Amino acid sequence: xxxxxxxxxxxxxxxxxxxxxxxxxxxxxxxxxxxxxxxxxxxxxxxxxxxxxxxxxxxxxxxxxxxxxxxxxxxxxxxxxxxxxxxxxxxxxxxxxxxxxxxxxxxxxxxxxxxxxxxxxxxxxxxxxxxxxxxxxxxxxxxxxxxxxxxxxxxxxxxxxxxxxxxxxxxxxxxxxxxxxxxxxxxxxxxxxxxxxxxxxxxxxxxxxxxxxxxxxxxxxxxxxxxxxxxxxxxxxxxxxxxxxxxxxxxxxxxxxxxxxxxxxxxxxxxxxxxxxxxxxxxxxxxxxxxxxxxxxxxxxxxxx
Amino acid sequence: xxxxxxxxxxxxxxxxxxxxxxxxxxxxxxxxxxxxxxxxxxxxxxxxxxxxxxxxxxxxxxxxxxxxxxxxxxxxxxxxxxxxxxxxxxxxxxxxxxxxxxxxxxxxxxxxxxxxxxxxxxxxxxxxxxxxxxxxxxxxxxxxxxxxxxxxxxxxxxxxxxxxxxxxxxxxxxxxxxxxxxxxxxxxxxxxxxxxxxxxxxxxxxxxxxxxxxxxxxxxxxxxxxxxxxxxxxxxxxxxxxxxxxxxxxxxxxxxxxxxxxxxxxxxxxxxxxxxxxxxxxxxxxxxxxxxxxxxxxxxxxxxxxxxxxxxxxxxxxxxxxxxxxxxxxxxxxxxxxxxxxxxxxxxxxxxxxxxxxxxx
Numbered sequence: 001x002x003x004x005x006x007x008x009x010x011x012x013x014x015x016x017x018x019x020x021x022x023x024x025x026x027x028x029x030x031x032x033x034x035x036x037x038x039x040x041x042x043x044x045x046x047x048x049x050x051x052x053x054x055x056x057x058x059x060x061x062x063x064x065x066x067x068x069x070x071x072x073x074x075x076x077x078x079x080x081x082x083x084x085x086x087x088x089x090x091x092x093x094x095x096x097x098x099x100x101x102x103x104x105x106x107x108x109x110x111x112x113x114x115x116x117x118x119x120x121x122x123x124x125x126x127x128x129x130x131x132x133x134x135x136x137x138x139x140x141x142x143x144x145x146x147x148x149x150x151x152x153x154x155x156x157x158x159x160x161x162x163x164x165x166x167x168x169x170x171x172x173x174x175x176x177x178x179x180x181x182x183x184x185x186x187x188x189x190x191x192x193x194x195x196x197x198x199x200x201x202x203x204x205x206x207x208x209x210x211x212x213x214x215x216x217x218x219x220x221x222x223x224x225x226x227x228x229x230x231x232x233x234x235x236x237x238x239x240x241x242x243x244x245x246x247x248x249x250x251x252x253x254x255x256x257x258x259x260x261x262x263x264x265x266x267x268x269x270x271x272x273x274x275x276x277x278x279x280x281x282x283x284x285x286x287x288x289x290x291x292x293x294x295x296x297x298x299x300x301x302x303x304x305x
Numbered sequence: 306x307x308x309x310x311x312x313x314x315x316x317x318x319x320x321x322x323x324x325x326x327x328x329x330x331x332x333x334x335x336x337x338x339x340x341x342x343x344x345x346x347x348x349x350x351x352x353x354x355x356x357x358x359x360x361x362x363x364x365x366x367x368x369x370x371x372x373x374x375x376x377x378x379x380x381x382x383x384x385x386x387x388x389x390x391x392x393x394x395x396x397x398x399x400x401x402x403x404x405x406x407x408x409x410x411x412x413x414x415x416x417x418x419x420x421x422x423x424x425x426x427x428x429x430x431x432x433x434x435x436x437x438x439x440x441x442x443x444x445x446x447x448x449x450x451x452x453x454x455x456x457x458x459x460x461x462x463x464x465x466x467x468x469x470x471x472x473x474x475x476x477x478x479x480x481x482x483x484x485x486x487x488x489x490x491x492x493x494x495x496x497x498x499x500x501x502x503x504x505x506x507x508x509x510x511x512x513x514x515x516x517x518x519x520x521x522x523x524x525x526x527x528x529x530x531x532x533x534x535x536x537x538x539x540x541x542x543x544x545x546x547x548x549x550x551x552x553x554x555x556x557x558x559x560x561x562x563x564x565x566x567x568x569x570x571x572x573x574x575x576x577x578x579x580x581x582x583x584x585x586x587x588x589x590x591x592x593x594x595x596x597x598x599x600x601x602x603x604x605x606x607x608x609x610x611x612x613x614x615x616x617x618x619x620x621x622x623x624x625x626x627x628x629x630x631x632x633x634x635x636x637x638x639x640x641x642x643x644x645x646x647x648x649x650x651x652x653x654x655x656x657x658x659x660x661x662x663x664x665x666x
Contacts, residue, residue, distance in 0.1 A: 014489060141645070141646075142597055144598075144601050145638035145641060145642055148638050149638065156631075243598075246598075246602060262500075
């Protein structure tokens with residue numbers, strides 16, 4: 001277990017280094033740079049700014065400095081929002097994005113599990129058919145389309161929720177739902193096919209034979225086996241929710257990391273964009289590792305390498 | 306030989322019969338077999354016909370009696386969908402209202418002017434904030450969506466198949482190294498890197514330099530997207546090649562002196578084509594979704610070009626607390642949704658049809 005974690009940490013460091021080096025080289029190979037604006041800067045001001053961002057040093061020196069800074073979790077100042085360090089911006093945005101993402105995950109899991117189990121237990125009924133059709137629609141539609149439909153339905157036709165904003169609990173419902181919906185659909189399909197596999201196995205028959213209630217058989221015995229494909233889907237799902245939040249945060253005006261990332265990309269705020277890419281890599285990697293560990297929890301036969 | 310057999314003539318007759326029988330049996334090729342099974346899948350067939358129709362219509366868009374996609378008419382801004390008042394186009398301002406076109410499109414446009422004169426369909430899907438006809442913009446946007454989907458997928462196909470086949474065939478340390486590279490690339494959150502990349506490449510001076518070489522944003526997009534989506538393809542092809550490379554026909558090819566490249570591209574690659582086709586149909590919708598996603602964020606296709614993601618984004622931009630122009634969100638969403646839907650169903654159907662494990666079910 002410890003060995004596994006250490007190995008993963010090593011690979012994460014390698015991945016981060018690749019991402020960093022790629023981004024760094026790309027950034028520096030751009031002629032001009034972030035200080036070129038519509039207004040030409042005075043030479044002195046320009047020199048001062050370059051000194052502040054260490055742009056006046058030779059390339060390898062910049063690279064080593066940035067690398068050691070990044071290794072010490074110091075991501076420097078934002079180019080466009082000069083009063084803030086990248087760390088401060090991340091510190092403000094991350095809790096917002098994280099709560100949105102966790103809630104979306106919660107939506108996805110609870111909706112997906114319920115729909116999948118119901119479909120499997122009542123297989124080939126109209127309920128199964130309609131739930132699975134809904135799941136297919138959920139997978140095919142991009143989340144900004146889902147967001148549009150829900151805004152029209154639940155903010156205008158039937159005004160239950162606000163169309164945008166952040167701060168009250170009611171603001172979270174629509175974005176979290178839109179973010180989680182496609183993953184709920186995937187999970188529902190996975191759970192259904194997993195359940196159908198498991199329900200045909202001997203140990204389920206044994207459980208029935210010893211007189212357990214159907215509810216207990218399904219909730220205690222069958223569901224654990226059916227969770228395995230779901231667990232392995234959680235890695236991509238987390239990645240998807242992270243990316244999906246770029247769009248959803250923009251639609252619902254949620255002040256999270258995603259909106260900063262898009263802004264940084266549009267404004268060419270290199271330090272901020274680079275910092276956010278690194279943060280997303282760390283998040284993704286951590287979640288994938290957690291998923292791998294949970295795998296061995298759901299299926300004792302799986303050994304961590 | 307030479308000894309006359311008493312059964313000679315009977316034998317000839319018997320062999321003749323057997324030969325006739327053998328000739329009467331028609332071999333079923335993999336493609337034919339798959340097509341037969343695909344035809345039984347009704348949803349997949351509906352999707353297939355829908356996609357064929359869509360490609361045809363988008364190919365011939367300039368010929369259709371649509372209004373001009375770039376004709377600004379602020380008086381008509383935000384008018385809801387209508388059946389009644391027919392639209393019109395201004396024959397004198399074709400260049401301005403349709404944008405600069407290549408020779409093929411101009412030819413089609415002239416045909417359209419001959420056929421329908423200045424008559425055009427009413428604004429069935431309403432108009433946007435500048436009074437431009439949404440229906441026409443959807444059709445013109447479909448062209449970009451389909452081209453991006455297909456070209457970017459082909460790029461990923463070429464990279465993925467080559468990489469996977471080479472890695473699988475060579476094996477050993479080379480294979481190991483190549484697959485470790487894929488592993489590292491897998492764990493990079495690519496969408497973020499791509500956005501970062503596009504940001505840098507759209508810097509003014511770089512953009513100018515690139516456009517000297519005739520590379521515009523869409524071309525960059527093709528390569529960038531192709532460069533992401535090859536990873537899974539490479540893994541799948543590698544797995545297939547490893548299981549195929551010890552087969553006898555490869556041995557035979559090697560015996561008659563075929564070189565490595567020839568074996569890989571003439572003998573191995575055609576044998577993985579069914580898996581590749583399935584992945585292809587499943588990759589196209591993902592690429593289209595990605596294009597819509599980037600355009601939605603303002604990082605993909607740039608106005609005045611149109612794309613479905615861009616149209617949907619425009620719809621979201623004009624939501625206000627008091628008013629929502631529903632048609633600006635619903636129709637682009639519907640167009641994208643139906644197309645992706647059809648592609649997904651067709652991909653699923655093809656997978657069922659081409660997967661030998663499911664045969665005769």
